[in-house]
Amino acid sequence: MKCEHCTRKECSKKTKTEDQENASVDIPSLAQENGEKCDTSQHKVLVVSVCPQSLPYFAAKFRLSVTDASRRLCGFLKSLGVHYVFDTTIAADFSILESQKEFVRRYQQHSKEEPALPMLTSACPGWVRYAERVLGHPVTPHLCTAKSPQQIMGSLVKDYFARRQNLSPDKIFHVTVAPCYDKKLEALREDFPMASHGSRGADCVLTSGEIVQMMEQSDLAVKDAAVDTLFGGLKEEEVRRHDGASSDGYLAHVFRHAAKQLFDEDVGEVTYRTLRNKDFQEVTLEKNGEVLLRFAAAYGFRNIQNVVLKLKKGRFPYHFVEVLACPGGCLNGRGQAQTEDGRADKALLRQMEGIYADVPVRLPETSAHVQELYQEWLDGADSPRVQEALHTMYQGPGLPAVSRDIKW
Numbered sequence: 001m002k003c004e005h006c007t008r009k010e011c012s013k014k015t016k017t018e019d020q021e022n023a024s025v026d027i028p029s030l031a032q033e034n035g036e037k038c039d040t041s042q043h044k045v046l047v048v049s050v051c052p053q054s055l056p057y058f059a060a061k062f063r064l065s066v067t068d069a070s071r072r073l074c075g076f077l078k079s080l081g082v083h084y085v086f087d088t089t090i091a092a093d094f095s096i097l098e099s100q101k102e103f104v105r106r107y108q109q110h111s112k113e114e115p116a117l118p119m120l121t122s123a124c125p126g127w128v129r130y131a132e133r134v135l136g137h138p139v140t141p142h143l144c145t146a147k148s149p150q151q152i153m154g155s156l157v158k159d160y161f162a163r164r165q166n167l168s169p170d171k172i173f174h175v176t177v178a179p180c181y182d183k184k185l186e187a188l189r190e191d192f193p194m195a196s197h198g199s200r201g202a203d204c205v206l207t208s209g210e211i212v213q214m215m216e217q218s219d220l221a222v223k224d225a226a227v228d229t230l231f232g233g234l235k236e237e238e239v240r241r242h243d244g245a246s247s248d249g250y251l252a253h254v255f256r257h258a259a260k261q262l263f264d265e266d267v268g269e270v271t272y273r274t275l276r277n278k279d280f281q282e283v284t285l286e287k288n289g290e291v292l293l294r295f296a297a298a299y300g301f302r303n304i305q306n307v308v309l310k311l312k313k314g315r316f317p318y319h320f321v322e323v324l325a326c327p328g329g330c331l332n333g334r335g336q337a338q339t340e341d342g343r344a345d346k347a348l349l350r351q352m353e354g355i356y357a358d359v360p361v362r363l364p365e366t367s368a369h370v371q372e373l374y375q376e377w378l379d380g381a382d383s384p385r386v387q388e389a390l391h392t393m394y395q396g397p398g399l400p401a402v403s404r405d406i407k408w
Contacts, residue, residue: 044173048077049086049153051178052241053330054208056352066239071224079220084228091153092248093364098146098390100257118318121250123148125186126325132395145391150176154201155389160377161230169199176202179333207335240362246329251297251322259285263292279303279327295320300327
């Protein structure tokens with residue numbers, strides 16, 4: 001919470017928040033040395049949201065449990081002056097639930113004349129960027145319109161949380177900690193400023209590796225701290241994940257929901273069948289010898305290219321595909337678990353996979369907070385506010401590249 005004059009310590013005129021006491025200034029700031037008055041109108045509340053796939057990296061790196069790693073990370077960020085640290089799992093809850101509803105709707109509307117299937121997931125920014133900038137039609141109409149967890153977290157922080165704190169969105173600076181660099185591109189996407197508040201959902205993205213580098217170079221005394229909640233004075237919640245081996249598990253969640261809603265079939269454990277390679281897997285729902293649902297998970301651009309080729313040729317057997325740009329999924333994001341020469345640290349990744357697998361799974365449907373937010377924040381699960389806050393539209397490859405864009 002610094003302005004252009006307060007470059008050494010936090011400003012002594014800072015407004016106290018619910019969770020922090022006013023910081024004292026031991027060393028005169030440049031403003032004080034020059035006899036200038038600090039411009040408190042420039043102060044912002046600093047919020048950091050952490051992706052659940054980043055926590056196993058911190059846990060493995062510092063040899064801690066995932067809960068202790070979360071508290072250590074939170075304590076470090078608050079020692080830097082961060083006011084609130086959130087977990088983005090609740091944003092992934094919304095993204096998965098909206099994806100489930102959209103798939104059922106697409107399935108029911110699908111026809112040869114107006115194909116609505118397959119539905120391709122849209123949570124991976126590397127894949128979405130590639131689809132928008134390179135592929136265009138006929139691929140982009142098949143992208144799920146549900147926003148990614150990072151985008152939805154931006155809406156939660158800049159809209160819901162801002163209103164709870166009586167702040168305008170531009171008074172919040174929102175940082176996301178994520179496992180991959182493509183999240184930075186996602187934050188820069190032109191249409192992401194929310195219509196409701198005119199502010200970017202994520203102002204800055206730091207990878208897990210960049211945070212670890214900061215922690216290793218820091219000489220600050222750090223005390224572990226509990227992660228905050230969007231709901232004020234509630235107790236710290238236990239770290240939870242979704243049902244994916246290395247990601248948020250859109251395939252498993254959408255598959256179970258579709259089986260129940262469309263065919264009244266209860267699916268317990270989802271059984272994956274490896275096809276071309278370990279990063280291309282298939283899941284089917286069968287009854288009386290008939291395949292009712294055929295889903296796939298395609299990780300890495302080699303498998304993505306095969307998916308796109310079959311889709312363009314009209315020989316695509318799948319109703320739904322979970323698409324991720326990184327081979328191995330989100331845990332293997334290039335922003336973490338890398339050796340000094342830029343290769344994947346396989347030993348560390350295996351350790352991270354074990355840590356992630358031990359984190360308890362929570363189904364999005366069972367989150368009371370999500371159901372409360374649908375009512376309190378969005379005026380109901382089927383209101384127009386849901387479309388505005390939780391869904392997006394996609395660009396085509398014909399748009400001019402911006403200076404911060406990259407060529408895929």
